Amino acid sequence: MRIYAVMVVYNKHLSECPSFCSAKSQSDVQLLVVDNSTDESVQNQEEARQAGAWFLSMNGNKGLSKAYNAAFDMLREKPGDWIVLLDDDTEIPDEYWVKLRTESPDAILLPVVMTANGKMISPAEMKHDIPHLAQSTESITEITGINSGMAIPKRLADTYTYDERLFLDYVDHQFLKDMKRTGEKIRILSVKLYQEFSAEQTDLESALQRLRIQRRDLHAYYGNRSWKARYLVFKRKIRLAFQLKKPEVLWHG
Structure with a gap:
């Protein structure tokens, strides 16, 4: 083999x-x-x-x-x-x-x-x-x-x-x-x-950079079903805001 x-x-x-x-x-x-x-x-x-x-x-x-x-x-x-x-x-x-x-x-x-x-x-x-x-x-x-x-x-x-x-x-x-x-x-x-699960971020800037990559990939994957991409990105923002204790993540573009 x-x-x-x-x-x-x-x-x-x-x-x-x-x-x-x-x-x-x-x-x-x-x-x-x-x-x-x-x-x-x-x-x-x-x-x-x-x-x-x-x-x-x-x-x-x-x-x-x-x-x-x-x-x-x-x-x-x-x-x-x-x-x-x-x-x-x-x-x-x-x-x-x-x-x-x-x-x-x-x-x-x-x-x-x-x-x-x-x-x-x-x-x-x-x-x-x-x-x-x-x-x-x-x-x-x-x-x-x-x-x-x-x-x-x-x-x-x-x-x-x-x-x-x-x-x-x-x-x-x-x-x-x-x-x-x-x-x-x-x-x-x-x-x-x-x-070691790489999505578990502890640093704000690294987390935001990772979020930007996720957003692009999700929109590419879902194509014209962009509401699914937006929904998943918002869920990840909420999780990051709680994880990092940084509510400003929710307003990240």
Whole structure:
């Protein structure tokens, strides 16, 4: 079995990325690091080479969709069974790789992704084209999920192009929606990953910058159903205002 792991890194040294450490320890996994970093002090190419990983620099933060498209283009002509998408902040246990090797690449696999405080963030329930957290994997009827740990049969990656209007948010939901439209199966891989959830902001300026990205991505995803984008942005503003104790977030343009 041939497995490729694609990890997009942003302003982190590879040694700080638990998913990098996990993937490089697997002798049958070829790791491809796609570097979206803008911090010039972060130089990952040599560390990737020493670990036997392939390295692709995006020369700045071009967004997640463009990074995935660049990775898929690089892997398109290469033989293989799986492409695994890895976030740079996710703990990947060895059990994940053991179970993946037993799976036939006839469906997209979503592992169970947990936050440090025990909240399940993937897989999730899609209701009226809006993702909702699920209480358990058994309760999900319309499945969606996040990129972290998603295993994609390589035959699908060879023919898929991500929507590059989506910079960061809903890249995963759009991919899974497109796959369901073509009749592809999605299954849950019964192993838990643990992620530092990047949406939990503590700094006001970082939170507002993240909100601006979310707004653009939501409007791109929903298109002429812009009321859904406005509704979700407002919900996120309320959550941020309470989280940061900064009511001025509600008036942020």
